[in-house]
Amino acid sequence: MRQLDAREYKLLLNPAKFGNLLTKAHANEFWDGEIAPIIDRRWGGSLCVSNTFDKLIERVLCFWDTRDCALTAAEFILRSRVDASDGTADSGRQEIALKLRMADLFVRVIAAHVNDVRTPERETVTLLNTADVPIDLAGWQIKDKQKNAMSLSGSISAGATQVVEIKAPVARAGSSRF
Structure with missing residues (x-):
């Protein structure tokens, strides 16, 4: 029996960034503008990142x-x-x-400030960007247990944290919806 020897991460991307249909042109634009620069910086140019998507494999x-x-x-x-x-x-x-x-490879929740007796109406989550490049939060969401979503915006600089205040429609931890 083969031993577990790797982890796989899947990042769900916002389809709207690709015109709602991923074409070869969109895939190559995403590769050139987003992925190839990360790979190049991370591995110091030791991997070939100048290729493009030229063949669809069904x-x-x-x-x-x-x-x-x-x-x-x-x-x-x-x-x-x-x-x-x-x-x-x-x-x-x-x-x-x-x-x-x-959990996401690049952005992690490192703290949650909930149910403070002094300010129970204010709850926050702190995100950490572990990547060496800024992460655009457009299309990202925070969801409660009921799957109510709060959209995020802006970006987190490389290695930086960002405090996000929990807002409706996401239920606060002290709420009966959790």
Whole structure:
């Protein structure tokens, strides 16, 4: 049996940044403007970052879960992926993965100030950018247990923290909605 030897992180991106449909032009613009500079700075130019996306590789993805969504509740994803580059799915080239959702690689919540007896109406969350580049928070959200979302804006400088005040519609920790 193979031992767990790696972690995988998935960053959900705002589709509106890509015109709601990811085209080759949008993918290359994102690569050139956002990803390649990070990789180049992180690995000092030792990786080839001058390439572009030139070929679409088609795959069939299936996500599996129990009827009561036990995997999703436990923050797991069971996924199968089959190459369909020639237009037909080939089960001989199937990959099956069990993924664990983990905290964001670059931005972490490092503190929460909740239920202060002096100012119970004011609650905050402190975010830390662990990357060596600024992180744009456009499209990011903070959600409560009921999935009510509060949009974030601005950016966090490399290595910096940002205190975010919790506002409606997100429920404060002392509220009955939590």
